Amino acid sequence: xxxVESGGGLVQPGGSLRLSCVASxxxxxxxxxxxxxxxxxxGRELIASITRAADYAHYADSVKGRFTISRDNAANTVYxxxxxxxxxxxxxxxxxxxxxxxxxxxxxVSS
Numbered sequence: 480x481x482x483v484e485s486g487g488g489l490v491q492p493g494g495s496l497r498l499s500c501v502a503s504x505x506x507x508x509x510x511x512x513x514x515x516x517x518x519x520x521x522g523r524e525l526i527a528s529i530t531r532a533a534d535y536a537h538y539a540d541s542v543k544g545r546f547t548i549s550r551d552n553a554a555n556t557v558y559x560x561x562x563x564x565x566x567x568x569x570x571x572x573x574x575x576x577x578x579x580x581x582x583x584x585x586x587x588v589s590s
Contacts, residue, residue, distance in 0.1 A: 480502075480503075480504040480505050480576075480577075480579045481502070481503045481504050482500055482501075482502050482574045482575070482576070482579060482580065482581035482582075483500065483501050483581060483582070484498060484499065484500045484572060484573065484574050484581045484582065484583060484584040485498070485499050485500075485501075485584055486498040486499050486584060487571075487572060487584030487585045487586045488585075488586070488587070489587045489588075489589065490561075490564055490586070490587070490588055491588070491589070491590050492564060492565060492566060492588055492589075492590055493563055493564065494564055494588075495560070495561060495562045495563075495564065496561045496564065496586060497558060497559070497560050497561070498514070498558065498559040498561065498572055498584060498586070499556055499557075499558055500512070500514075500556065500557045500558075500559075500574030500581055501554075501555060501556050502555045502556070502557070502574075502576070503555060505576075505577075505579075507552060507555040508531055508552035509531055510531055510576045510577055511528055511529060511530050511531055511576065512528065512529055512548075512550060512557040512574065512575070512576050513525060513527070513528040513529075513574075513575045513576065514526050514527045514528070514548060514557075514559045514572060514573070514574060514575070515572070515573045515575055516568075516570035516571065516572045516573065516586075517570055517571050517573070517583075518567075518569060518570040519569075519570075521570075523573070524539065524541075524570075525539060526538065526539045526541070526542050526546065526559075526572075527539070527542065527546055527547075527548040527559060528548065529548045529549070529550055529557065531552075533549065533550050533552075536548050541567075542561075542568075545561070545562050545563045545564070546559060546560065546561050546562070547559070547560040547562075548560075557574060559572065561586070564586075564588045565588060566588045566589060567588075568586060568588050569586060569587050569588050569589070570585075570586060571583040571584065571585050571586075572584050572585075572586055
């Protein structure tokens with residue numbers, strides 16, 4: 480199993496960023512996928528998850544209405560669209576499924 484995140488970087492407050500996580504080594508379409516994040520000095524926080532058929536998504540209150548999780552089962556990829564970002568969104572963002580973690584991608588929100 481391999482999960483590879485990309486799309487992180489530096490973004491200004493109020494801006495947008497799209498993260499991707501490409502999965503391999505398992506039947507991607509059969510598993511729910513989740514995005515977590517870990518800010519400096521804090522624990523890992525679940526921010527969004529999506530069912531295998533993309534018929535239901537769950538969001539943490541801290542990102543609800545600003546972030547959107549989606550997936551493309553044909554491309555073995557899960558996405559996190561981040562809009563109206565805030566400095567408190569600064570963190571390493573991780574892709575997760577069934578006990579497996581990606582390496583993470585850094586998102587920094589700063590002017």
